Each structure stands twice: as C-alpha cells, then as structure tokens.
Amino acid sequence: MSIHHPALPPGVRVFERGWLSANNVLCEGPEGTALVDSGYVSHAAQTLALVEHALGGRPLQRLLNTHLHSDHCGGNAALQARYPGLRTAIPPGQAEAVRAWDEARLSYRATGQDCARFTFDALLTPGATVTLAGRGWQIHAAPGHDPDAVMLFEPASRTLISGDALWQHGFGVVFPELEGEPGFDAVAATLDLIERLAPRVVIPGHGSPFGDAAHGGAGPAAPVAAALALARQRLQALAADPARHRRHALKVLLKFKLLQWQRQPLAAVHAWARQVPLLVRLHAHHGGGAPFDAWLQALVDDLCASGAARRDGDVLVDGG
Ligand SMILES: [Zn+2]
Known part of the structure; x- marks a missing residue:
C-alpha cells in the first residue's frame, strides 16, 4: 500500500488508498514528521496502522488537510487521540465552522457522510509556505471542487499535492454547482494555476502519483499536461450540461x-x-x-x- 514512487522528493511517501479514503502523504525531514490528509473515518484504524508502521515508533508531529471533505480528514480525530502532541493545520475557509463543529456549515451532514470531530492548531493560508520533508512548500488556493481547498507546491522538485483539484483522469465533483453556486469557472482557474506552476510530479488525492521527475522543460511534465487536457475537456462537457454534472x-x-x-x-x-x-x-x-x-x-x-x-x-x- 505504501508506494516508494521514484519520482517523489526524498522523505515523501504516499499511501495510496482508494475512493473512500483519500491518499495520505507522509513527509519526514529535519523539521520532523507530517502527514497530509487522513482518510475516511471508517478507515481510521488502517490510517493509524499505516502511519505507525512507517514511523517505526516515532510520533507524528503535524497533520495537514488539503480540504475538509470527509475522505480527507476523517482520520484527524483518531490521529489526534493517538499523538497528543500533534499539531493540525487546515485551510482557513472553514476554520470557524470546525472550531464550533457547526454541522450546518461543514459538508458532512449535507452529504450524509460521517466525520469524527477534530480540532486544529494552525491555518494553511494561501500565499504562505510550510516546511515538509526539509523543503518549503507553497500554499495555493484551489477553489472549484471545494471553495476552501488548498494545494501544496514545492518549486525545486516541482512536486504538487493537488488534493481533488486534479487527478490523472479528472477532478472531484464541483460541489458549489450542486448548491446552485458557480464553481466551473473556479475549476478552470485552478487548472490554469496548475499549468503555470508546471509540476513535474502530481500527488493526487486519489490514484497514483503521476508525472516525470526527469522532465527538464519549462511546462508541466507530459503526463501532467495530459491530465490537464483531460480535465479541461471534462470541465467543458460538464459546464455545457449541468444536468449531466448533477447526475454524475x-x-x-x-x-x-x-x-x-x-x-x-x-x-x-x-x-x-x-x-x-x-x-x-x-x-x-x-x-x-x-x-x-x-x-x-x-x-x-x-x-x-x-x-x-x-x-x-x-x-x-x-x-x-
Ligand atoms: Zn474532496
């Protein structure tokens, strides 16, 4: 289940999960240990086992969430209970809703999904940088699938942790559109942003990492460019036919x-x-x-x- 992807920067490991639990990215460097995203609540025991096994007795020190959908933060509570010193960082958009555990504003009740209540200690503010695996990762806003989502980009290795903003074969449901709010344009803008960042490797929220670490050109690596093209095609089809997006x-x-x-x-x-x-x-x-x-x-x-x-x-x- 742990993939030592040759294209990933040293100290970065991906636990490729599935569709119920999003992938987890374990990062180790001089600054300590950190995990990006924590899976779905019903898989929390598996998430704990994966992290414990990989860390070999060392504690997990930081937890970060690309966004607060139940398949990305459902293991937060279990990790916080297991590692009392854990510091959790979330995107700022829903910070107040999390603090108050306001179920009307969090997505879990609206979608009929489950998520154990968790707390947070810090915010992943777009424009700021976080250190993971000894490198500085830029925090970028990634609205579209979720208005409050962020992505993490490491410019030296050009590695992108994309969450559900870009997968190898598409992107996540555009939730604002289901609520009657605009979302398709934000998806397009986020795809444009990814193209400008020109990643060599993308670690998506679901599916295997993809890209070409050896790619030396100015634009995104070929598999990333192909994923962007596919995502834009899909976006165009869905935006032209919102009923099809709703059925999907x-x-x-x-x-x-x-x-x-x-x-x-x-x-x-x-x-x-x-x-x-x-x-x-x-x-x-x-x-x-x-x-x-x-x-x-x-x-x-x-x-x-x-x-x-x-x-x-x-x-x-x-x-x-
Ligand atoms: Zn999501």
Whole structure:
C-alpha cells in the first residue's frame, strides 16, 4: 500500500488508498514528521496502522488537510487521540465552522457522510509556505471542487499535492454547482494555476502519483499536461450540461456511501437518502416532479447498470 514512487522528493511517501479514503502523504525531514490528509473515518484504524508502521515508533508531529471533505480528514480525530502532541493545520475557509463543529456549515451532514470531530492548531493560508520533508512548500488556493481547498507546491522538485483539484483522469465533483453556486469557472482557474506552476510530479488525492521527475522543460511534465487536457475537456462537457454534472455527482455520492456500507438493504438506502439534505434539495429542484423514492431508485438502477453496484435480492452491494 505504501508506494516508494521514484519520482517523489526524498522523505515523501504516499499511501495510496482508494475512493473512500483519500491518499495520505507522509513527509519526514529535519523539521520532523507530517502527514497530509487522513482518510475516511471508517478507515481510521488502517490510517493509524499505516502511519505507525512507517514511523517505526516515532510520533507524528503535524497533520495537514488539503480540504475538509470527509475522505480527507476523517482520520484527524483518531490521529489526534493517538499523538497528543500533534499539531493540525487546515485551510482557513472553514476554520470557524470546525472550531464550533457547526454541522450546518461543514459538508458532512449535507452529504450524509460521517466525520469524527477534530480540532486544529494552525491555518494553511494561501500565499504562505510550510516546511515538509526539509523543503518549503507553497500554499495555493484551489477553489472549484471545494471553495476552501488548498494545494501544496514545492518549486525545486516541482512536486504538487493537488488534493481533488486534479487527478490523472479528472477532478472531484464541483460541489458549489450542486448548491446552485458557480464553481466551473473556479475549476478552470485552478487548472490554469496548475499549468503555470508546471509540476513535474502530481500527488493526487486519489490514484497514483503521476508525472516525470526527469522532465527538464519549462511546462508541466507530459503526463501532467495530459491530465490537464483531460480535465479541461471534462470541465467543458460538464459546464455545457449541468444536468449531466448533477447526475454524475449523485452517483458519486451514492457510490461513496456504498463503499462505506459495502452492502445495504435497499430500504435502508432509501431511508438514508431521505434524510440527506443535499439529495432532498437536488430532488426538489431537479427531480422533474417524480416522487423521491422513484427518483432515487432510478439513480440506484443507473449505478447498477454502470457496474458500480449490483442487486442481491433486496440488498444493494458495492460493485467494486
Ligand atoms: Zn474532496
């Protein structure tokens, strides 16, 4: 699970997780030990085991989050309990909401996801620099997928920790658009920013690191340029057809929950969905007048048709 990617700067290790838990980036240098992102809450024991094993008895000293979605900070509470001296740094946008654990402003209740309450000690303010693995990493605002997200960029090795702003094959759901707020232009601006930073290597929030550490040219390495081109193509298609983006987002939300459940009786899937504010709102605004259960069942059927889920009698099962 730990990947010693040859293209990564010394002292940087990636635990490639999956879709329920985002990747974790473990950084070790003269300044100490740090982890970027902590996975989903139901995988917290696995996150702890990965970190403990990699550190061999040394404590984790700092924890940073690219953004506060449940799959990136769900292990924060467990890490804070395990390492009492841990200092946690989060992007500033939701600092007050985290301090008060204001569930109306944090995304967990709205999406029907879970996250254990955590605290923070410092902010990752765009424009500032943090030291990880003996190098200075620039903090950049990366709105689009999440208005408050940040990315970390190390200019000497040109390594980018992109969170969900850029994956090798796309980017995260544009959540503001689901709430009726603009988001597509911010995604485009963040992709432009990544192009200007010209990374040789990208460590995404999901999937393997990609790039070419030996790339000496001025622009991004070829795999990064290819990822940017694909992301822009996808963005253009989604922005031209917001209904398609909503359908995609609904499937992502349902699939994410199914990854957590693995199996769930359909009746319980419906009962869960009826109390998820984002689903209720999307149905009310875009459900075309269909009853909620029929609307949701069409979504479930879509998920099964795509192979992301399957029916086992009255039980919905993750399709892997
Ligand atoms: Zn995210």
